[in-house]
Amino acid sequence: MQIIENSKVKEKVYIEKLENGLTVMVIPKKGVQKKYMIWGTHYGSNESSFIVPGEKEVTNVPNGVAHFLEHKMFEQENGTNSLDVLTALGVEANAYTTNDHTAYLFECTDNFYEAMDELMDYVQHPYFTDENVEKEKGIIGQEIMMYDDYPEWKVYLNAMKAMYHNNPVKIDIVGTIETISKIDKEILYKCYQTFYNPSNMTMVLCGDFKPEEILEEVKKRLINTKPSGEIKRIYPNEPEEIVKEKIEQKLEVSQAMYVIGIKDTINCEQKSELVKKHLAIEMLLNLIIGRSSNLYKKLYNEELIYSQPSLEYEFTNIYAHCLITGQSNNPEEVYKSFKEEVCKLKQEGINKEDFERIKKMIYGGYIKEYNDVQDIAKMFLADHFKGINSFDYLEEIEQINVEYLEQILKDVFKEEKMVLSIVKS
């Protein structure tokens, strides 16, 4: 196995790409009781148009299939449900779907191998019938309605709609009642066959493991599959411009919720460049509106905000944007002040002392990610699907200087790329 060591956080990752194309990553954590296993496919809500390897025709499927598949994978031909089986073993099992990947996981202290048997068995053996597909529509329907009552989800999704013309990031991961009504077992099988090939999948294990031994255990449980060719993923063309600057929705909330979004462009950058850029944007967001910033102090004193807005840079292979999320009785004013502050920072440049302090903070933040087996495994999986090794973040921080930050500030924080989404009563 290939071994990558990080001297800063003092951890190692062991990586192996198997003959069938599956990537296995092991991060040993000595002395920890919890063991975590996650198996993901590079397939999420972004993929609704693609060419199956070996075929010529484009396949189009309704929105929400990746998530629907996630729900249905647990059902087994012998009538059992793998979630029940795993729960009965005393392990905490779950699954989730994002824009770019779907993952199946469990965490345990005992019965690890029994749970591994079950997880690897159900992910490799889909069983869909007309009846069990129909049944799931009722449950997912309630899940969709639950999200309808989450104002924070609505304000986020509206920000996507304001930024993106065609990109699937603006579509709800779970789909809509209408799109899921069109899903049937044939569609599910086709997507499964295409995206659940080992060559499109990655497995991460974190806990007190001996990497070589656990790798053998994984191999023993794999069914014989050949790697498939490349899946051609078809994404709609996305203009660089935003759709509209402002979007508003009425919902019963105590105080308006807002998302300020900044649409970024995807260049076929070097992966290390991507990490560097991500770090730089995190630093910039903190310099502009973080807890110690002048803007935060001003907004707090004017009672326009009551807590630190959350600051994020989200990206996959087909989109990238910054998000500032919070609550305010006057989001328009927060937005205006934010834009002014960006403008000011561009003119005046970045203060060296502030920069050094924020850099320390970001460094500490990445160290803290390595406390829990779950956080570690999920991070390595998500980063891997972006083509990134998680350790790179700790390595790249040192490379960042004020000049680089100022360059990113100029390139990314453009006024014409900013949107404001508001949900209020």
Add this chain to the structure above:
Amino acid sequence: MEYKQTELKKGIKLHSIKTDKFKTNLIAVFLTTNLTRENVTKNAVISAILRRGSKTMPSQEEISKQMEEMYGASFDCGLDKTGDNQVLKFYIETVNDNFLPQKGENMLKTSIEELLDIVFNPYVENDSFKKEYVDQEKNNIKQRIEGKIDNKARYSMDRCIEEMYKDSPFGLYKLGYIEDLKNIDGKNLYLYYQELIKTCKIDIFVSGQIEDSMVEELQNNENIEKLQERIPKFVLPKELNKQLPKEEKVVTESMEVTQGKLVLGLDVSLNDEDLRYDTLIYNSILGGSANSKMFQNVREKAHLAYVASSSYLRYKNNIFVNCGIEISNYEKALELIKEQIEDMKKGNFTEEDIENAKKGIIATINTIDDEQDTGITYYFGQELSQSNISIEEYIKRIEEVNKDDIINIAQNVAINTVYFLKD
């Protein structure tokens, strides 16, 4: 992992959890006091005001800069309702010195000193909290109280509790009441703060790579030296006096929602602390896991819900059943939930169900040492209920529970309140 208690002074305890599993050190100060209508709002404002500044770091900006300088130490505070107590919680999490690029910084010592400074040495002017801070934080609390409607599931749960505990401390909202804010000013709040600090129960937790010299350092800490001995004012959760409710209360409320939120508040009318292990397993079978009756019957078989679960509130001996349903399915769902509760009484569950529940609970207990905050919560729970049960003993008690014990719980469970939030 090594857990140790030291009484620094009467009523003030240091709990040290020595462990090298983490990249971080976690320090917490908990102030526990009885929950009363008179003080609940004041406590909420105090927890907000203390993070505004201490004598050595007189503004939020200075605290934030200091935290950032310490490689992104995170300072956080919270407010909890634990049984009939209100707990003001303050935390600092810092990176362990071993993972810093520069050697020789004693981050643990600095962060303990700073946290104590924030809690016990607040910024005051002329025996009063700063007016500007008080005004802003009163508004902040007002916004947060109003914000309780933003999360409909959480709101429904809080409302159900409020209905069940009308006119008793546990029915109070943990952040207090908007109408009580107007009487609070910098002067009377500071007076109240001094009283609180004199009388509340104080627990200091330090989890991480601890040196033996820490106890002595804390004993000599200026802020600790200032504190007086006390017989702390708080309510032992043991002092429960539960009876079966006379009749089932039904509360329906309307709000702009797409999905109905149904909460059933159940009373377990048993007062023996030792029965909580049996109740934990009862809850797990009823709605605590994916194998539970709620999940299997309400979600998987009837497809009425995506969320269908129950949770056990041990300090008050209540179980809350939760689900999100189509509004028109209210009757159907309620009937089905009641069937599950009846089933439990009749003993309609298997030995396998019991074994599964035990495994799930034991797995959770086994992770206590693997999560820094869970560890602190666990030991604080022990402290508050004045019980001293080791993790091994806890597991043993869980393993000893049998079917009759669970049926005994089931037969002492009754619905107190049915709460439904609809459009």
